[in-house]
Amino acid sequence: MSLSRRNLLAASVALTVGFSVSAAMAEDTIKVGALATLQGAFTVLGEDGMRGVKLALQQHNMMAGGKKIELVTGSSDASPDSAVNAARKLVEQDKVQVLVGPLSGDEGLAVKNYAKTQPQVTFINGTSAAQDTTLRDPAPNFFRFTTDGAQWQAGLGEYAFGTKGYKKVVTIAEDYSFPYTQVFGFMSGFCKSGGHVVNKFWVPIGNKDFSSIVASIPDDIDAIYVALGGADAVNFLNQYEQAGGDKPMIGGSITVDQTVLGSKGKQQEYVVGTPSAGPIADDWDNAAWKKFVADYKAAFPDGFPSPSLFAHGYYISTLAMLDALDQVKGDVGGDQKAFRDALQNLKLDTPTGPVTLDKNRNAIASIFLTEVAKADDGHLYNKVIKVVDNVNQTLGIPEDDFMKLGAVSRDNPSCP
Amino acid sequence: MSWATTNAAPKPATPAWMKVIRPQHVLVALFLIAYPLVASPFWIVQIGAQSLFLGVIALSLMFLAGYGGMVSLSQMTVAGVAGYMVAVFGTNSTHPLFGWPLWVAVPIAIVIAVAFAILIGIISVRTAGIYTIMITLAIGVAVFYFAQQNYAIFNGHSGFAGLPGPEGFGLNWRDPMPFYYMSLAVAAASYLAVIYLARSTFGLTLQAIRDNARRMNALGFWVNLHRVVAHAVAGLIAAVGGLLYVWMNGRVSPGTIDIGPVIDILVIAVIGGLRHPVGPFIGAVLFVLMKNFAIDLISPERFNTFIGLIFLAIVLVSPDGLLGLWRMASDRFKAAGSNRQWSNSWRNNNSK
Numbered sequence: 001m002s003l004s005r006r007n008l009l010a011a012s013v014a015l016t017v018g019f020s021v022s023a024a025m026a027e028d029t030i031k032v033g034a035l036a037t038l039q040g041a042f043t044v045l046g047e048d049g050m051r052g053v054k055l056a057l058q059q060h061n062m063m064a065g066g067k068k069i070e071l072v073t074g075s076s077d078a079s080p081d082s083a084v085n086a087a088r089k090l091v092e093q094d095k096v097q098v099l100v101g102p103l104s105g106d107e108g109l110a111v112k113n114y115a116k117t118q119p120q121v122t123f124i125n126g127t128s129a130a131q132d133t134t135l136r137d138p139a140p141n142f143f144r145f146t147t148d149g150a151q152w153q154a155g156l157g158e159y160a161f162g163t164k165g166y167k168k169v170v171t172i173a174e175d176y177s178f179p180y181t182q183v184f185g186f187m188s189g190f191c192k193s194g195g196h197v198v199n200k201f202w203v204p205i206g207n208k209d210f211s212s213i214v215a216s217i218p219d220d221i222d223a224i225y226v227a228l229g230g231a232d233a234v235n236f237l238n239q240y241e242q243a244g245g246d247k248p249m250i251g252g253s254i255t256v257d258q259t260v261l262g263s264k265g266k267q268q269e270y271v272v273g274t275p276s277a278g279p280i281a282d283d284w285d286n287a288a289w290k291k292f293v294a295d296y297k298a299a300f301p302d303g304f305p306s307p308s309l310f311a312h313g314y315y316i317s318t319l320a321m322l323d324a325l326d327q328v329k330g331d332v333g334g335d336q337k338a339f340r341d342a343l344q345n346l347k348l349d350t351p352t353g354p355v356t357l358d359k360n361r362n363a364i365a366s367i368f369l370t371e372v373a374k375a376d377d378g379h380l381y382n383k384v385i386k387v388v389d390n391v392n393q394t395l396g397i398p399e400d401d402f403m404k405l406g407a408v409s410r411d412n413p414s415c416p
Numbered sequence: 417m418s419w420a421t422t423n424a425a426p427k428p429a430t431p432a433w434m435k436v437i438r439p440q441h442v443l444v445a446l447f448l449i450a451y452p453l454v455a456s457p458f459w460i461v462q463i464g465a466q467s468l469f470l471g472v473i474a475l476s477l478m479f480l481a482g483y484g485g486m487v488s489l490s491q492m493t494v495a496g497v498a499g500y501m502v503a504v505f506g507t508n509s510t511h512p513l514f515g516w517p518l519w520v521a522v523p524i525a526i527v528i529a530v531a532f533a534i535l536i537g538i539i540s541v542r543t544a545g546i547y548t549i550m551i552t553l554a555i556g557v558a559v560f561y562f563a564q565q566n567y568a569i570f571n572g573h574s575g576f577a578g579l580p581g582p583e584g585f586g587l588n589w590r591d592p593m594p595f596y597y598m599s600l601a602v603a604a605a606s607y608l609a610v611i612y613l614a615r616s617t618f619g620l621t622l623q624a625i626r627d628n629a630r631r632m633n634a635l636g637f638w639v640n641l642h643r644v645v646a647h648a649v650a651g652l653i654a655a656v657g658g659l660l661y662v663w664m665n666g667r668v669s670p671g672t673i674d675i676g677p678v679i680d681i682l683v684i685a686v687i688g689g690l691r692h693p694v695g696p697f698i699g700a701v702l703f704v705l706m707k708n709f710a711i712d713l714i715s716p717e718r719f720n721t722f723i724g725l726i727f728l729a730i731v732l733v734s735p736d737g738l739l740g741l742w743r744m745a746s747d748r749f750k751a752a753g754s755n756r757q758w759s760n761s762w763r764n765n766n767s768k
Binding site (some may be wrong): 038039047050072073074075077078079080081082084085088089092093109110113175176180197202205411 | 461707708711720
């Protein structure tokens, strides 16, 4: 009996040793990890992010700088623990040299901290958009070409106050770092224009019952600012409409997306005229954007009707990596210094215009101010009102003044 | 309870513990000690150490379920409470509160976690079977939502990051090798403690209560007290496992004690086997390997289905998990081959 056990032990020892030496790598390939939420509440978003990675790689024939790109996929469930676990596996076991990801706000903060312990690997953000991933205490090997959630709201506050004439609003948003950043971005313009945010409601991700919040929305406000994603937005709007709510809405970057625009019911009429802002606009009349949408549809017939901002974000992040690798002829030796310098100085041409990086390795890019409109055939779409070019992380405020505003949180900023 | 007879009246020359130790035990111990010398940091920490401390947390469930007949789903919650408390009382970078050194924070964290486990025990011991499962699940979910929505203590959805690992003897105990050996020491100590406890008067009483609580009550035993003490012991084991958990990640947030991780602990214990303390560790190794490598074996969109099917297959084929599979295989081997008396501690321990 103990004989068979001994055999098993020997086998497992052999297995372990085998695994640990199998990491040797060929010289003419570059290993790239892609990390997205392929499980949990954000699964569909993560899958669309992966489509962005694949599209960029396909367009480059899986080659960059004369070397073959080998893609390894990692999955998280939007919790920071799972993101770090998956990143650790990609970096330490699969020995990827570049990692693209993660998708969600708190994941980004955690992976940034992990990046500091792995200086030999370059991390390129997926779509995670929390402000402090790059603004405070950044990691020297973490790059973000996708801008943060506050940048995504550039121009929205001024537009809501000036053009729409909303003076007093309340905000309803999910309770984690990305919506904090979005609310910050909206309020920085809105409060400066003279608007007041009389109350802020924070709900857990996946909240089903909004009745207590709907009941506590005061009557003397002009609009509600809603930064909820996917099913949360649909649930809130249904319940708000059923309770007889009639205040107009201002949308966060992932609030008035295809899930809301495509849903049936009375809220269809309600959302017409809702302004929002974000890094993409579905119906932007621009050749590069239209080509990107067409390429996406051709490559993924079973994907979304139009690429989401997650496909777009992962696409341009992967594109940045490929362009930089082309520039350095695939040289990722010497602590990747040449590669990182190339990334830092990249002038990236994306479907949404040029992107450059600031000194914290955070993107300066174009943001789209949109408003929900009804097309002739009755379907709803986000009409582009204005493209705000060169939005930087401090939203045009001098850096010292911006840092004095403090870190985003549930209570900061405030203008009641 | 045939082990009682094998252990009773050993020959004067050989101490009891020597009769229990067999060659395979020495081999496993040697392998576990030598493992970090041959493995890469990833295999040392994320596979090795993680299996060990998840095994420790699942061991606390095995102790309650296997010996006490109480399936508690709140063991991960107890572990999480210990993790949260070490963040609250110790240092962290996101939401500094007390900032006490670890040698103060760790004992406080463990005491609070054990107190919490005792509270869970007091609430749940009057129930049995599926009701115990439901009430402990409810406690776990309640703590999760409380942690997610309380900002004064738990810092809401973000939780705590930047937790330092313990340092001492010139080592940072979060480095791969020290962390592995710390996990191994904790795992070995918990394992031996459970083995010892199961053979103590307390353990025997607990098992008797599991088998027939009314009879034990009639015999004059304070049934519920024994059960609450079992919760306290399991709480201590889970708490130490929870500390290792948050030290590995350097962070703790509501996601750590969400319903998913809570169920994971049950899955680990069940696929490993609830009949012997080694089961949770075997289950943890398989679980951690699957979590990390299933995505490489099958398309990224389907790997969770694959993991689920494997676990389902194990439980279908063998209700006692991997431990049961092992026993089935060895029984068959024995029947076909030798007639040799095979007295294995876990086997005898459970042949009732």
